[in-house]
Amino acid sequence: MNETKDYFFCGIGGSGMLPLAMIVQARGGRIAGSDRALDQGRTPAKFDWLRAHDVALHPQDGSGIVSPDQTVVATGAIEDTVPDIGAARRVGATIVTRPELLSRLFNDAPVSIGVAGTSGKSTITGMIAWILQSAGRAPTVMNGAVMRNFADADHPFASALIGGPDLFVAEVDESDGSIARYDPTVAVVSNISLDHKSMEELRDLFGGFTDRARHAVLNLDNPETAALAQAMVEAGRAEAVITFALGHADADLSAHDLAPLPTGMTFTLTERASGETFAVVLNVPGAHNVANALAALGAVRALSVPMAEAVAALETFSGIRRRMEVVGSAGxxxxxxxxxxxxxxxxxxxxxxxxxxxxxxxxxxxHGFGPLKLMKSEFIAGFAGLMREDDHLLMPEPVYYGGTTDRSVGSEDIASGIRAAGRQAEALPDRAACGDRIVAIARPSDRIVVMGARDDTLSEFAAELLTRLGA
Known part of the structure; x- marks a missing residue:
């Protein structure tokens, strides 16, 4: 791949586009881009940072695409009606999707780790990145979220780590089917559950992903990933499988004696092959982060990083932006x-x-009307089953920036189902109304949780809530 070309990224401020653009730029590419958020005046700090790092920004009206020598990078689902794509076709520019470009970089690396699964991908990718960097392996890392260990004043949007060309770590997405493009040395699958596709499609995608890998790191606590492990064993590839689980004696890496801390977890790690145990301290909370840590340890074990060294690095892992990130406290x-x-x-x-x-x-x-319709019953059951009687859920309508989508299921459909199950839930017209309601009912000892994806302004909203509470 010629990386010294001119690249134009449509949606360059996106969580998947920005880090990829930075990796391509580090390898000699000249970068320009557009973004609907830029045109709408959202997240201006991000675009100021991009300009300061020699990225030319244009309106998303096709005006930035003027030459057949440009390579235009679009999301996998972009529509031909987007002006940038129309301009690219008119001038004869090459159009590639983000998954095509990322998988090309990934597959070109002699050693690669692909992190997949329904949940935990960004955290596992960040943990692997920190362990490998601490071990002096100089990985190049493509994550879908900001890795706090690598964020500083000059790199506030550290969702990429620029390392050498020989070791590439990437979060891999199954929602658009692009996972089929990746040929990993190490395939990590944290868990598989209903999300964007049917279970049959997901089984095919994840099964192909692990089949193409030299090593597969799989979770025995999840029935679907446990089935993948069993299938590989039955296919005569037992030596390629590294399993992990919470308290499961048959797993290669297992966690025992889990104990929560206010901002983290402690547990005992058992490595089955050696019989060794390790006391592990995590500075990220929750049993799910213990599982994430086991997945990361399995991945680096496949690359022969000593377990004691990996465990020591995990103790200084500081987490991923917007993963139960405490914004602050007031009153x-x-x-x-x-x-x-x-x-x-x-x-x-x-x-x-x-x-x-x-x-x-x-x-x-x-984060969309489609997921609400696909997982309506799961959302209702999940909230109703895990909320306590005094908890209170508030939902605005889904994020919608235009386009064609089925809007037949909205937030009130979820809220009414949760109320029918005996829990408190409201659907309000917009996020501002939800914010007013939260400020009105909040009282000391409450914890306000702002949940959602694909909208960087949620962090701004959380900060604004804190300011209002402080006032």
Whole structure:
């Protein structure tokens, strides 16, 4: 791949586009881009940062695409009606999707780790990145979220780590089917559950992903990933499988004696092959993060990183932005910013927060009408089953920036189902109304959780809530 070309990224501010653009730029590419959020005046700090790092920004009206020598990078689902795509076709520019470009970089690396699964991908990718960097392996890492260990004043949007060309770690997405493009040295699958596709499609995609890998790191606590492990054993590939689980004696890596801390977890790690045990301290909370840590340890074990060295690095792992990130406290009320957006992620957050006392005020902004329709019953059952009687859920309508989508199921359909199950839930017209309601009912010892994905302004909303509470 010629990386010294001119690249134009449509939606360059997106969580998947920005880090990829930075990796391509580090390898010699000249970068330009457009973004609907830029045109709408959203998240200006991000675009100021891009300009400061030699990225030319244009309106998303096709004006930035003027030459057949440009390579235009679009999301996998972009429509031909987008002006940038129309301009690219008119001038004869090459059009590639983000998954095509990322998988090309990934597959070109001699050693690669692909992190897949319904939940936990960004955290596992960040943990692997930190362990490998601490071990002096200089990985190049493509994540879908900001890795706090690598974020500083000059790199506030550190969702990419620029390392060498020989070791590439990437979060891999199954929602658009692009996981089929990746040929990993190590395939990590944290869990598989209903999200964007049917279970039959997911089984085919994840099965192909692990079949193409030299090593597969699989979770015995999840029935679907346990089935993948069993299938590989039956196919005569037992030596390729590394399993992990919470308290499962048959797993290669197992966690025991889990104990929650206010901002983390402790547990005992047992490595079955050696019989060794390790005391592990995590500075990220929840049993789900123990499982994430086991997945990361399995991945680096496949690359022969000593277990004691990997465990030591994990103790200084500081987490992923918007993964139960404490924004601050005011008047005895704590505001938490969280990426949870599907039933599994929401369940992990609620279970973790309910390990400690205090009412939860939950703002859940759905990330689209499609997921609400697909998982309506799972959303209702998840919230109703895990909310306590005094918890309160508030939902605006799903994120919608235009386009064609089935809008037959909205937030009130979810809220009414939760109320029917005996829990408190409201659907309000917009996020501002939800914010007013939260501020009106919040009281000392409450924890406010702002949940949702695919909208960077949720973090701004969480910060604004904190400011209003402080006033």
């Amino acid at each position: 005895g009320i704590t505001v938490i910013d969280d990426f949870a957006h599907n039933p599994d992620k929401i369940a992990a957050t609620l279970k973790t927060l309910h390990a400690f006392p205090g009412r939860l005020l939950i703002l859940f902004q759905p």
